[in-house]
Amino acid sequence: MQDRLGREIDYIRISITDRCNLRCGYCMPECGVPSVSHDMILRFDEIVRLVKIFCSLGIKNVKITGGEPLVRKGAVGLIKDIKAIDGIEKVSLTTNGILLSEKLDVMAEAGIGSINISLDTLDRQKYMELTGLDGLDIVLKVIDECRAYPEIKVKINAVTLADYNRDEICALADFAADMGVTLRFIEMMPLGLGTGFGGYNQDEIMTVLEEAYGPAKTINEEVGSGPAKYYSFEGLEGRIGFISPMSHKFCRSCNRIRLTSEGLLRPCLGSDVGIDLRMPMREGASDEELASLICEGITDKPAGHRFETTDSLMSKIGG
Numbered sequence: 408m409q410d411r412l413g414r415e416i417d418y419i420r421i422s423i424t425d426r427c428n429l430r431c432g433y434c435m436p437e438c439g440v441p442s443v444s445h446d447m448i449l450r451f452d453e454i455v456r457l458v459k460i461f462c463s464l465g466i467k468n469v470k471i472t473g474g475e476p477l478v479r480k481g482a483v484g485l486i487k488d489i490k491a492i493d494g495i496e497k498v499s500l501t502t503n504g505i506l507l508s509e510k511l512d513v514m515a516e517a518g519i520g521s522i523n524i525s526l527d528t529l530d531r532q533k534y535m536e537l538t539g540l541d542g543l544d545i546v547l548k549v550i551d552e553c554r555a556y557p558e559i560k561v562k563i564n565a566v567t568l569a570d571y572n573r574d575e576i577c578a579l580a581d582f583a584a585d586m587g588v589t590l591r592f593i594e595m596m597p598l599g600l601g602t603g604f605g606g607y608n609q610d611e612i613m614t615v616l617e618e619a620y621g622p623a624k625t626i627n628e629e630v631g632s633g634p635a636k637y638y639s640f641e642g643l644e645g646r647i648g649f650i651s652p653m654s655h656k657f658c659r660s661c662n663r664i665r666l667t668s669e670g671l672l673r674p675c676l677g678s679d680v681g682i683d684l685r686m687p688m689r690e691g692a693s694d695e696e697l698a699s700l701i702c703e704g705i706t707d708k709p710a711g712h713r714f715e716t717t718d719s720l721m722s723k724i725g726g
């Protein structure tokens with residue numbers, strides 16, 4: 408369906424938990440997120456019911472995220488159930504990769520279309536300092552293991568953190584090229600703990616990449632279903648993507664909505680607007696009544712992000 412501004416909304420990111428096994432300094436407080444009681448979190452059958460309703464309103468792509476989605480037991484079963492919904496074309500996952508290895512097989516069987524793995528540095532010490540876990544080798548290993556599953560498209564997402572990984576732009580690009588996966592740089596958004604971190608922008612990265620690999624060529628064919636823009640370089644295998652909500656605002660063509668783990672529909676990541684779906688669902692609302700609430704939310708999707716006034720933690724919104 409379209410919102411008031413004519414944007415076609417066909418993509419939903421669903422956070423299935425606020426919890427995480429890492430403590431990335433720009434995302435998660437050291438003590439973790441405040442614990443919420445179990446029954447405040449949507450059950451999987453409730454998520455599946457909602458996805459069916461979203462799907463009837465035009466949603467075709469579903470991204471499972473968190474927190475860290477793989478810390479929630481049964482996440483792969485949920486992926487399978489969502490993929491089986493008539494009308495859902497693609498289910499994908501965003502993960503830090505720590506728990507991915509043992510689940511790759513079943514994930515492929517469940518029909519996952521793509522997996523985004525977050526990796527901001529290739530330096531073991533820096534990884535440990537940023538995330539609180541000595542886990543770099545685990546992530547590098549699982550990226551390598553993914554190569555045995557050509558049916559799953561793998562992307563590496565690196566957030567641009569000033570004074571942290573600016574000096575690793577080419578190292579990350581070379582690593583992704585070696586692994587045969589796409590690397591995307593995500594501009595740091597001033598959300599939650601992210602406000603305490605400086606970022607750097609697409610143009611700065613582009614300058615570094617063009618110096619190293621030659622002039623960038625825009626890739627016009629559609630690569631993903633989101634806001635990333637992709638480029639190729641003569642001296643580099645594969646392509647590099649940019650998600651640049653700060654320097655190249657893409658709100659005008661935003662096609663996505665979000666569902667938090669507590670059942671709040673968020674039409675825009677950069678706005679505090681949210682519509683509770685959990686309570687009406689548990690009080691017996693029919694599918695039609697829920698669809699009408701969702702339609703209201705989509706219709707009124709804010710025109711653009713207002714990160715400067717948005718308070719929520721990224722891990723709670725679902726990245």
Ligand code: SAM
Nearest residue numbers: 434473474475501502503525595596601721726
């Ligand atoms: N735990 C999973 C992971 O790390 O991929 C999924 C959730 S995480 C919130 C999703 C993505 O959001 C990660 O790539 C993370 O680096 C990114 N992220 C978190 N805070 C951010 C911020 N303030 N600005 C930009 N990206 C951010």
Ligand code: SF4
Nearest residue numbers: 427431434435474503
């Ligand atoms: Fe966890 Fe992902 Fe946030 Fe890192 S970015 S703390 S892995 S939710």
